Amino acid sequence: MEQVDHLAHERRTAEFDVEAMKVVWAGSRHALEIADRMGRLVASDPQFRKDNRTILERKELFRNTLRKAAHAWKLINELKLTDLWHQNAILFWCPLIFDHLLQGMFVPAIKGQGTDEQQKKWLTLAYKMQIIGCYAQTELGHGSNVQGLETTATFDPKTDEFIIHSPTLTSSKWWPGGLGKISTHAVVYARLITDGQDYGVHGFIVQLRSLHDHLPLPGITIGDIGAKFGNGAYNTMDNGVLRFDHVHIPREHMLMRLSQVTRDGKYVHSDVPRQLVYGTMVFVRQAIVSDASKALSRAVCIAVRYSAVRRQFSAQDGGPEIQVIDYKTQQSRLFPLLASAYAFRFVGEWLKWLYTDVTQKLQAADFATLPEVHACTAGLKSLTTSATADGIEECRKLCGGHGYLCSSGLPELFAVYVPACTYEGDNVVLLLQVARFLIKTVSQLGSGKKPTGTAAYFCKAEHLMQWKCNVRKAEDWLNPSVILEAFEARAVRLAVNCAQNISKASSVEEGFAELSSDLVEAAVAHCELIVVSRFIAKVHQVKGRGVEKQLRALCNIYALSLIHKRLGDFLTTRCLNPEQAALANDQLRALYSQVRPNAVALVDAYNYSDHYLGSTLGRYDGNVYPKLYEEAWKDPLNDSVVPDGYHEYVRPLLKQQVSFSRL
């Protein structure tokens, strides 16, 4: 294919330094360089080709995953990519393939709950890949509610062992990634029973398969839980089912950092503060937020480029068709997603800082900010994953019919992403936790206990309850402090309303249950405020020609499109009046026009290779149609002109003489 760039004219209209924006997106020049180098490495390696993944039959698909995983591991060793930066970069370019290698949550679980001795033993084995571990928590009948798990670990003082057992069908471990076919070991969560008493759920390291022949050990039944949503996607992964029939493990396999069972069966707490485990949770959640910006930006990149390539309808009869990206309806759906991808990227980066900060505080035994940090990370996980799942599907729809083809890359991206709304805390359950924190914060107002961090705006609750928006013309909406106060006022007022309504109920718990939908909305308002405020803060720090101006426009688009989307909130709480809402809309349209000539360059700044995008529609050069055409012929159905089954099933129909008349 000759070298063309159908998007060259789009790139020429950009009003900012794309290279500088790449640095902003990557986080630093160093990060950009490594990501770029690793990206090229993976893209140029034929072992990592992904062209046929969506049409492979399950067993072949899984085998293909194992091959890539082994190759990636070899590469990391050969190139001595020992530092986290490089490994993360490889992980970035080959998502999912690596989950086996990184042993999912197995390592963090042992880090968080294992004693120093346990960590030394098991992490060494895991890092050297002498064992492969998985994280076996959820059960067939039990997901979000960890305290409801049924698997038992009963201490037997005679043998100094725990007996791991699945007492019911619903207690079968179900979903753990890597469990079904590959893992040799697992951290298994089970009810600890000793001396006839149930001490609740604890973690245990259990060997599942022989290291000699990979067969399940006696008393253990393991399998794969079957096909999952989408082509390729999580079908590359062996999410598993696991049952125990009285399996004995040494007592020392209980993860004993926080509590222990002694040789004589006594359950004792250690003096390690339980709060320390929160560090792991913050780490996992910041990674999920970071993934959200990756997935959403990938979909947005495809949709923006294809919207610039694709043309539909002419302005006048017989004239050239208009680029789809020039339609306001397309812009009003696409540009808020473009802005969201940047917003989530920046809030994700900030969460990395928060993790470092929390880790230091935990080490200094300062637990004061934990509730706020917990609410913030839970809420941002929920907000960003829900918006990303919806956003990917919206991008698919914005690509018209062709977005439905696997070769567009969007179906797999969606299918592989959506579980993020459910795993590590169902998004609604998490928002209710945020709401609980908010209600508590409201109840403590005036008590002298000062809200901190992302909840600090509650300090000025009195002001925010009285606040009046002074927007009089569309341009007033470009003032970041106006936007910020509007979001703060909405969040405070929704939380205070909920607290007042709960106080009218017969009990707090009843009020909380009855008003849970309102509480979810108050929690969303709190989280959206955090994202908006982090975006505003970021805009001031960036460098490079035109970069700040573009990001300010995107920040305003993010905020004003949210105001439009949640208009009911802003109006019922009387933060805005209808005229101010209309002015926000006018400003939003003006911002779309401002971003339009920069749109393609703004997605170029993600620096995604065509290999990583894996999309006929999102190609850098915009040469979409020849590629779509070429990809079609690779389908196995095109192996023969006359399809299998024609002679057996179709020809007899065509050749029969029926007297039957239809319809």
Place this chain on the structure above:
Amino acid sequence: MEQVDHLAHERRTAEFDVEAMKVVWAGSRHALEIADRMGRLVASDPQFRKDNRTILERKELFRNTLRKAAHAWKLINELKLTDLWHQNAILFWCPLIFDHLLQGMFVPAIKGQGTDEQQKKWLTLAYKMQIIGCYAQTELGHGSNVQGLETTATFDPKTDEFIIHSPTLTSSKWWPGGLGKISTHAVVYARLITDGQDYGVHGFIVQLRSLHDHLPLPGITIGDIGAKFGNGAYNTMDNGVLRFDHVHIPREHMLMRLSQVTRDGKYVHSDVPRQLVYGTMVFVRQAIVSDASKALSRAVCIAVRYSAVRRQFSAQDGGPEIQVIDYKTQQSRLFPLLASAYAFRFVGEWLKWLYTDVTQKLQAADFATLPEVHACTAGLKSLTTSATADGIEECRKLCGGHGYLCSSGLPELFAVYVPACTYEGDNVVLLLQVARFLIKTVSQLGSGKKPTGTAAYFCKAEHLMQWKCNVRKAEDWLNPSVILEAFEARAVRLAVNCAQNISKASSVEEGFAELSSDLVEAAVAHCELIVVSRFIAKVHQVKGRGVEKQLRALCNIYALSLIHKRLGDFLTTRCLNPEQAALANDQLRALYSQVRPNAVALVDAYNYSDHYLGSTLGRYDGNVYPKLYEEAWKDPLNDSVVPDGYHEYVRPLLKQQVSFSRL
């Protein structure tokens, strides 16, 4: 498995006659009986088993479809299921499989655009299955904009033939269902060129493959366009690509009902009114709306039943876990969808009546109501398909992690449904057509031209512009006339606002383009009003113990949940004030409690067999977990305990001695 009914207690709490509701849902006792009989027939026939569809490799999957289609055709003939009722019933129980047999849009196209003679010839062949036809309109580079198609049909007076040609790559026909592998003929849309002049796009019947050996005829290239979104789903179908290299067809193969090319190459219009083709469009769209209610109700049935089975968290420590369906957050997401399924069912039924009505008017050459009917059907197609696509995915999320498994049935249901948002008119493009009608209606107010049908409420525009909602307590929201007027006022005010803002622009077209997002919202308001008003009308007509009461509750849930969702609209147009909005929410919560004990019975009333639902989670008996467990083991990955690829890729990793330390 022993006979159990885990949902028996749910069924006992129902406060209405489920059998009577089944009749209401089916439309009549006759329709229910036939649907029931055909459903049992299909469910009991081992040829129609669908247990492994989501894991079959593409070629096998397609072969499987052909087998089922041939079997279904045989069944219809053997049982002499000659009437439309029975055929529709079979079609209902085996969606997609039948598309080949019914020859998609091939038959309606010939019916609408063929002369009597052409109809006689080609429809007879199609009905007897001596040819299989498809509808080849869209091209690789051209979707919604039919006038932009590039394929040419040039009349050659020397041979009295048309020469069909694909002048560019982007002119390749792309997407037509059944084209890739099966169809022998197609109605091809191409630019008619005669005497050097381009007369725009017309339909032509073109033979694609030899009836002797099924090979493509000379000059014709055909193939499948490759893998599509999801497991099973549309991968059972051979959507195709088609290129012509100067293919000659007889002049008489042009569909000549509306215009002809004479022997000497003159282009002439017939005296058949062009409006007659609108009849087909109304027919197709009412079928799409009817499909929306089927798809949404199927997802809702699965989600409601599983929400009643599934339990998460206890109210007090150690107590039994709570049924998920008892959580207000679950109810506030699920019950509006339950209500929407009923709403779409009733508006779909009403559209059937509208089709009959329009057909009669067209035959009487009465074209006055066409613009209103066109806007109404375009808008309802858009509204119901968008809400259904989103609703299915929401139901999947409401089932937690297990909804992600193919055995839940929800992934395939989503993937197979979403194209409805794009085909037969992209949903946003259709809403802009509705908006154009509304703006015209507003502009003609006071001109003496009276709006009719679904736009009749514009007659009282003056009253609605002044209208004040008099809701003072939550129960006031139970009054259907209050709801109706609130929706009417919102629709009128949004349309009038748009018209006023457009009039400020430099030209109407510019204003229309600039404000298109607002126009889309005005169009949605008009369509939601139609659905609400049809639902209200339906409630008065139903019979059976408790049936009316349940439907009234669902109707109110549909309307009030929309008010909550579109609160920005209702508040900016000052149809409601914040207090009235809060009262609507209070009433909504009360309605959820009212529906709760009836929820399972309300989905039982769809009368869907377990075979049709195809869902481990949606089983009638609620015996979910043993079935999930059983299904898992059928995955090909479970053929062996040690997976393919272990010895080659995993064992060497486990056995190597690396000195490398990670993280």
